[in-house]
Amino acid sequence: MRAVRCARFAAVALLLAASGAWAQFDPARVHPEPPPVHARFAAPAMPFHTPAFDPWQIDFTSHAQMMARLQALVGRPSVHLEIVGESGQSRALPLVLLARGGRWQADKPTLMLVAHQHGNEPAPGEAILVLLERWSAPAYADLLRRVNVVVLPRANPDGAALFKRATAVGDIDMNRDHLLLRTPEARAVARVAARYRPQVVLDMHEFTAGERWVTRFGAWTKYDVLLQAATTGNLDAGVYQAGMDDFLPAIRRAVQAEGLSDFWYHTTTARPDAPVAMGGVQPDTWRNIGGLRNAVSILHETRGYGIGKQNLARRVQSHVVAAQALLEQVAQEGPALLEQARRADRAVAGQACKGQVVVAAQQTPEKRELTLIDAQTGEDRAVPVDWRSALKLQVTRQRPRPCGYWLAASEGAAVRTLRLLGVQVKPLASARSIRVERYDFKSIEAGQRQDGRGAIQDQGGIVKTQVDVQPLRRHLPAGGWYVSLAQPLAGLVTAALEPDSQSSYVAARLIAVPRPGEPDRLLRVMEPMGR
Structure with missing residues (x-):
């Protein structure tokens, strides 16, 4: 049978x-x-019927x-x-x-x-x-x-x-x-x-x-x-x-x-x-x-x-x-x-132009006893481990929060992605002179995104950068894009546009790092843009 x-x-x-x-x-x-x-x-006790x-x-x-x-x-x-x-x-x-x-x-x-x-x-x-x-x-x-x-x-x-x-x-x-x-x-x-x-x-x-x-x-x-x-x-x-x-x-x-x-x-x-x-x-x-x-x-x-x-x-x-x-x-x-x-x-939305924005953070190292089940006996077994707590963030990089970001007219792929997220992105219809911070890329190298276990397997890896910001007054031509932080999804904007974050659009090559002599593609706008 x-x-x-x-x-x-x-x-x-x-x-x-x-x-x-x-x-x-x-x-x-x-x-x-x-x-x-x-x-x-x-x-x-209750059966399921999928x-x-x-x-x-x-x-x-x-x-x-x-x-x-x-x-x-x-x-x-x-x-x-x-x-x-x-x-x-x-x-x-x-x-x-x-x-x-x-x-x-x-x-x-x-x-x-x-x-x-x-x-x-x-x-x-x-x-x-x-x-x-x-x-x-x-x-x-x-x-x-x-x-x-x-x-x-x-x-x-x-x-x-x-x-x-x-x-x-x-x-x-x-x-x-x-x-x-x-x-x-x-x-x-x-x-x-x-x-x-x-x-x-x-x-x-x-x-x-x-x-x-x-x-x-x-x-x-x-x-x-x-x-x-x-x-x-x-x-x-x-x-x-x-x-x-x-x-x-x-x-x-x-x-x-x-x-x-x-x-x-x-x-x-x-x-x-x-x-x-x-x-x-x-x-x-x-x-x-x-x-x-x-x-x-x-x-x-x-x-x-x-x-x-x-x-x-x-x-x-x-x-x-x-x-x-x-x-x-x-x-x-x-x-x-x-x-x-x-x-x-x-x-x-009310934090635009104020305080600090976190660019990078990491988990906090701790010592902890973790309870597992012994494979032979089936009994609880406590093991000491090096624990990484996400409940306590260690901020490793922050900088003053801008009012928003300017993107060059060439950065349509980044604009489309931000809009898919629900972020408001406005075309810059007229030229204006405004205080900005430009990114000075001190180092550029290939790398991998990391999570709590180590490197994330990601095709092509990322561009790891170290940057300084340089304050200046810049004439912005008509035809670019403005992404204000005076909106509810501002946290998504900073995650995407601060280039030295491992999840950023620069890291993912959605926005290219300018070569020497090339114009900027991304700027931090340091005063309200207005209409």
């Missing part, structure tokens, strides 16, 4: 593989938890299966489904709006969920299908009168189809592309964020359960959930504090009430001397870009990368519980959350 079942399973497997339904998830490459570790993670949980399906929910599930929700009164772009391989990028009558309500707060940016982190995508089914049911109609929910169920569908972290075209980590917008996937996220201006965003991922931890410590990760708010320079203090004081605690309470464990997000490499670092402090990830959009921005990761379908129900439960807690918190905050966002917009 067992042989018959195996033969049937093999036949189904061949059929699915031929049809592409499995994508490229390979169960043979899974590194399963040893029994003493696996016993620590009991499945939840395609990934079907007993005959080896792979996770395919793109076609996801789209079919979304289409099945369209008739419900609160659901609006649209396609907001295409991936590099021409897969649809769907958006689901849940709101009263399926229409966005401008006078209500908005929660935005982004899932599956990394194609080999499947639990968030499965959880989104569970949440959409739940939240679009009649029982949630009253709650959706008080809040809008904007959902991108699968931000990297090509990566999901290939079961790989990066995008298929360009092999780019789209979660490091939310300022540069090189990928169609990141551009779609930017358009949605600019259109709906969410007050709270949830970035849903999975983290490594074993692998590097086993190699280095002979132990597995312990926590079901790792959390972190936006942590980068130039964040609005009120928005940051709301995340730390209200929204992260709401998730922690909900997770713990379900018997799940949580801790600060952290990662490392297998190198024996590598630090254990919280999430990066650069303005490139969706978490940090969401914060610079003046939204409470939360990273939520579940313990799942590398273990295939092990603990999948528990991983999905963790995402569902966290998102549910955020939804209820957003609905509870209501008008106060909208006012907080308006206050942050005014505060950020």
Whole structure:
């Protein structure tokens, strides 16, 4: 009988593989938890019913299966489904709006969920299908009168189809592309964020359960959930504090009430001397870009990368519980959350020409004991580590905040990218004489972007520069562009245009470094430009 079942399973497997339904998830490459570790993670009592949980399906929910599930929700009164772009391989990028009558309500707060940016982190995508089914049911109609929910169920569908972290075209980590917008996937996220201006965003991922931890410590990760708010320079203090004081605690309470464990997000490499670092402090990830959009921005990761379908129900439960807690918190905050966002917009815009702007910052080194699970015994084991805290930023470079930036008429690519982000860029219709600071490039060399673990794999690397600024009065001809900092998205502007930031448009070669004798392409404007 067992042989018959195996033969049937093999036949189904061949059929699915031929049809592409499995994508490229390979169960043979899974590194399963040893029994003493696996016993620590009991499945939840409530079953889930996405395609990934079907007993005959080896792979996770395919793109076609996801789209079919979304289409099945369209008739419900609160659901609006649209396609907001295409991936590099021409897969649809769907958006689901849940709101009263399926229409966005401008006078209500908005929660935005982004899932599956990394194609080999499947639990968030499965959880989104569970949440959409739940939240679009009649029982949630009253709650959706008080809040809008904007959902991108699968931000990297090509990566999901290939079961790989990066995008298929360009092999780019789209979660490091939310300022540069090189990928169609990141551009779609930017358009949605600019259109709906969410007050709270949830970035849903999975983290490594074993692998590097086993190699280095002979132990597995312990926590079901790792959390972190936006942590980068130039964040609005009120928005940051709301995340730390209200929204992260709401998730922690909900997770713990379900018997799940949580801790600060952290990662490392297998190198024996590598630090254990919280999430990066650069303005490139969706978490940090969401914060610079003046939204409470939360990273939520579940313990799942590398273990295939092990603990999948528990991983999905963790995402569902966290998102549910955020939804209820957003609905509870209501008008106060909208006012907080308006206050942050005014505060950020009001800082133009004042104070200091952070150009570069790094995490703070600390010593910490980290609790892992011993691979042999399944018991807790504390290990001392060099910890890099993102809760305390060390500012390594800052300079006086300008009133705005001038871009030469030639810099259309940078202007288009800024506008995709939602930044206001105005053409300079008439010439004027004004105080500026020009960049004096002291050194220029090739380099790599860095995050908490080390170098980010990025095709072509970056241009690393060291600059001084030279004050002068400059005659600006008509035909260039002016990007004022007297606008709510000023934090995105400084991240993009200060050239010696590793995420800047100069670093990414979107704006070229002038050669000796060439005219400037980018200037800091040091007095209000006026009309």
